[in-house]
Amino acid sequence: MNAKIIGTGFYLPERILTNADLEKMVDTSDEWITRRVGIKERHIARDDEYASDMACIAASKAIKNSGLLPSDIDLVLCSTISAEMITPTVSCIVQKKLELVNSAAMDVNSACTGFVSSLIVAQQFIKSGTYKNVLIIGTDTLSKYTDYTDRSSCILFGDGAGAAVLTASEKGGVIGFEMGSDGSGGKHISIPNFKYTEEDIERRGGEKKRTFWMDGSEVFKFAVRIMAESSKRIVENAGFSIDEVDMIIPHQANVRIVDGAAKRLGIPKEKVFTNVERTGNMSSASVAVALAECVEKGLIKEGDKVVLVGFGGGLTWGSVLIEM
Ligand code: UT7
Numbered sequence: 001m002n003a004k005i006i007g008t009g010f011y012l013p014e015r016i017l018t019n020a021d022l023e024k025m026v027d028t029s030d031e032w033i034t035r036r037v038g039i040k041e042r043h044i045a046r047d048d049e050y051a052s053d054m055a056c057i058a059a060s061k062a063i064k065n066s067g068l069l070p071s072d073i074d075l076v077l078c079s080t081i082s083a084e085m086i087t088p089t090v091s092c093i094v095q096k097k098l099e100l101v102n103s104a105a106m107d108v109n110s111a112c113t114g115f116v117s118s119l120i121v122a123q124q125f126i127k128s129g130t131y132k133n134v135l136i137i138g139t140d141t142l143s144k145y146t147d148y149t150d151r152s153s154c155i156l157f158g159d160g161a162g163a164a165v166l167t168a169s170e171k172g173g174v175i176g177f178e179m180g181s182d183g184s185g186g187k188h189i190s191i192p193n194f195k196y197t198e199e200d201i202e203r204r205g206g207e208k209k210r211t212f213w214m215d216g217s218e219v220f221k222f223a224v225r226i227m228a229e230s231s232k233r234i235v236e237n238a239g240f241s242i243d244e245v246d247m248i249i250p251h252q253a254n255v256r257i258v259d260g261a262a263k264r265l266g267i268p269k270e271k272v273f274t275n276v277e278r279t280g281n282m283s284s285a286s287v288a289v290a291l292a293e294c295v296e297k298g299l300i301k302e303g304d305k306v307v308l309v310g311f312g313g314g315l316t317w318g319s320v321l322i323e324m
Contacts, residue, residue: 002173009061038255042158042280079114112312138288158280162288
């Protein structure tokens, strides 16, 4: 038995932050952001809108589209690094609000890789026969951690949530995966919680601010390399060639990262989905929303071979080959 996707859903907050808006906030330009990152606009959650609120909307759409009842869900895994509460977790809040009365719940934190990690964890429970139906969610409100005086990072992020319902299937589903981490690269992306090194304080203008910081060019190099290598490895290990893949759904951090990875893999741009121009980088929601949009737009259909690939803070990465 493998985990097969039977329903997806997503949610993007109403408020939109454009490059023109950012031009009024920091020393940047639409031209620079478009050329270097490929983002035009992003959705930003209201002050009173949190990761669990967005997760509930995306998840209830995914359950509806799956044809299952909330009571059919055995496990909910929610990936987030911006939960409004440390405990109860977002997955427990979703479990309560959506009345997933028979479901266990836990959150997954592997930063932007999280939705892919959740899919891999779900596959283990389904493969072992422990659970039949698993709901996975990626939800993040990185706007709440963003330093809107730091032009190198504030242009990057948007908020959103995506979800998928997986069920045990004898045919198709997850047919290959890999996950990995390189803690030695952890210093390249950080959001402090309680502990601040001298470096963390310096990077935040001399203040103990709970804001996002990144060494963009280090992450850029890592991302292009790992997305191409990891995707190729899982496809070949499953006995296929990269040409047989119908669609790659990568983490949406920067159009140049996606293009660079596609070039390394030698696959045409049409086979690589991007929505970052409209959404910005939504951390663990990026792959989740991209998957749901692909399904909604009919870009992937029953039987297609699809690669989901993510990377992020930690450093972490993960990739999954799935037959729809
Ligand atoms: O989700 C996981 C984590 N995130 C990522 O994967 C993002 C990975 N990194 C990136 O996407 C890119 O590295 C960035 C978009 C963050 C930065 O692009 P870059 O091409 O690597 O630019 P850079 O940091 O090398 O900066 C080039 C120049 C600098 O000016 P000088 O020193 O050459 O004079 C920056 O100060 O661009 C300047 N710059 C800006 N200029 C206008 C940096 N940010 C901006 C800005 N507007 N917003």
